[in-house]
Amino acid sequence: MIKLKRLRRDDSLGPLESVLFLDFIKGLTITMKNLLRKPITTQYPKEKITPPKRFRGKHGHFVYDGTEPPSLQAIQGFMSFEKGKSRCVACYMCQTACPMPTLFRIEAVQMPDGTKKVVRFDMNLLNCLFCGLCVDACPVECLTMSDIHEMAVYRRSQAVIHMDDMEKIGATNAKTVRELPDRIWRNDKERETLWGKVKWNF
Amino acid sequence: MNDMIFTAIVIAVKILVVLAVTLGLGAYLTWYERKFAGHLQARRGPTVVGPFGLLQPLADGLKLMTKAPILPKGIDTKLYYMAIMMALVPAIMLFAVVPFGPSFKIMGHEVKPIVANLNIAILYVFAMGSMAAYGTLFAGWASNSKYAFIGSLRKAALIVSYEVVLGFAALSVILLAGSMNVFDIVDSQIKSGIWYIVYQPISFVLFLFCLLAESGRVPFDIQEAEAELVTGYNVEYGGMKFGIFPLAEWYLNVLALCAIATVLYFGGWSGPHIFGPFSGFIWFLVKTFGLLFFVLWVHWTLPRYQAKDVVEFAWKYLLPISIVNLVATAFFVYFKG
Ligand code: SF4
Ligand code: SF4
Numbered sequence: 435m436i437k438l439k440r441l442r443r444d445d446s447l448g449p450l451e452s453v454l455f456l457d458f459i460k461g462l463t464i465t466m467k468n469l470l471r472k473p474i475t476t477q478y479p480k481e482k483i484t485p486p487k488r489f490r491g492k493h494g495h496f497v498y499d500g501t502e503p504p505s506l507q508a509i510q511g512f513m514s515f516e517k518g519k520s521r522c523v524a525c526y527m528c529q530t531a532c533p534m535p536t537l538f539r540i541e542a543v544q545m546p547d548g549t550k551k552v553v554r555f556d557m558n559l560l561n562c563l564f565c566g567l568c569v570d571a572c573p574v575e576c577l578t579m580s581d582i583h584e585m586a587v588y589r590r591s592q593a594v595i596h597m598d599d600m601e602k603i604g605a606t607n608a609k610t611v612r613e614l615p616d617r618i619w620r621n622d623k624e625r626e627t628l629w630g631k632v633k634w635n636f
Numbered sequence: 637m638n639d640m641i642f643t644a645i646v647i648a649v650k651i652l653v654v655l656a657v658t659l660g661l662g663a664y665l666t667w668y669e670r671k672f673a674g675h676l677q678a679r680r681g682p683t684v685v686g687p688f689g690l691l692q693p694l695a696d697g698l699k700l701m702t703k704a705p706i707l708p709k710g711i712d713t714k715l716y717y718m719a720i721m722m723a724l725v726p727a728i729m730l731f732a733v734v735p736f737g738p739s740f741k742i743m744g745h746e747v748k749p750i751v752a753n754l755n756i757a758i759l760y761v762f763a764m765g766s767m768a769a770y771g772t773l774f775a776g777w778a779s780n781s782k783y784a785f786i787g788s789l790r791k792a793a794l795i796v797s798y799e800v801v802l803g804f805a806a807l808s809v810i811l812l813a814g815s816m817n818v819f820d821i822v823d824s825q826i827k828s829g830i831w832y833i834v835y836q837p838i839s840f841v842l843f844l845f846c847l848l849a850e851s852g853r854v855p856f857d858i859q860e861a862e863a864e865l866v867t868g869y870n871v872e873y874g875g876m877k878f879g880i881f882p883l884a885e886w887y888l889n890v891l892a893l894c895a896i897a898t899v900l901y902f903g904g905w906s907g908p909h910i911f912g913p914f915s916g917f918i919w920f921l922v923k924t925f926g927l928l929f930f931v932l933w934v935h936w937t938l939p940r941y942q943a944k945d946v947v948e949f950a951w952k953y954l955l956p957i958s959i960v961n962l963v964a965t966a967f968f969v970y971f972k973g
Binding site for chain 1: 675937
């Protein structure tokens, strides 16, 4: 049972409180405590916080490497996949789910043997709002989002990512993230230095 | 003749020292305040430029000076420039009556570490405090902007109300000391061995409120209320022209008023002789910076009053209290002293 502590405060202060500035003093003690405390600043370019597991950063494509879900295994005969390359099937579900569908440029061609090959998968991340709907929509667990969040670029054209970039991310960052346990902070030590110990109310 | 040359040299040296120290200190107080404010909020403050960010004021100054000068449209150019000086000069002039320590002897002459040993020093402080309002007013009027104008009007209202309280608060100390000369005030405290804050705690609290109000510190910083007025009267200034205003108001003014408060309530340079010959000077600085620390502490803790409340507070509560305190002191002095 969670106990609620209700704070009540009258509009006017009591006579003792207003004469002796007790409320001022209360505020001043709080800041003084902070002054004696260690700063909690993360000095950004020098130190970086690891983003949480469900962080939605730069997009990636998981590659065709034998970890496919059954939905893909059922149709992989119709696709011309290569090992270590994107496992996208160009179903356009991600584009359909996206609130800003025009940021995708997906093209697929039919190979001479009748299989399908995805030749282009570009995303203009300037238009992306990192909602993650595209990831949820992907039926073959291809599209994913990694923990990469430092995405500043010098030109607008550099903000468009292509299939090879996404394959790289899928094979590295996104893969590490996928293998993590599903929790906010990767390790408790890091979290506790920032936010203190959390007591769960089970 | 020899005497006159000596006096002239001494005064010139005093002025130079006071100018150099106060302006340098003013610049470094920005560093101190940022560091302090940072740690009050569990941040770090400046750390990058130099060790502990100690070169930050220089970097800031350089940055402000190299900014492109921008003049807003429709300003009153003469007043616009004059306002800067009108803000800075009274703040520096306040230091003329700050006694930095006990008098000492150089080559048989008695030298007092004060630029102008006026016999109406406290009155002079009030005068300069009111003069500072003109800088703000001119800045607000000349820059042809509603934010600046509202800010300067607020500051004018604030100064008018708090000058009165400041006067009455300091008057009770003057009654006790029987003089307006800063040296006499300190001497009488040293002689009786009791600082005036013991006799006049109420007056000290009132003085502190006025100090905060006059120098535009929280909780009375309605003239620059960032949330509603952007930054108040200096919003249309840029570069070093902007830098002067906070320097004058937030640092020099506060420092000078803290020094005056030290003289009035904390016995100036009195204190045990534990630092050798410079003991007096060091005690004075320690007390002044102690007060300054408190002012910054309050500034970075409390929220801001509403504009109407600030002036109401002064006229309805502080002024009656200060008058009652003054009358009580007068009776005390008449019957006991
Ligand atoms: S994260 Fe949202 S906005 Fe970005 S591509 Fe995916 S669905 Fe579209
Ligand atoms: S939903 Fe998945 S498989 Fe379909 S086009 Fe998008 S990334 Fe490729």
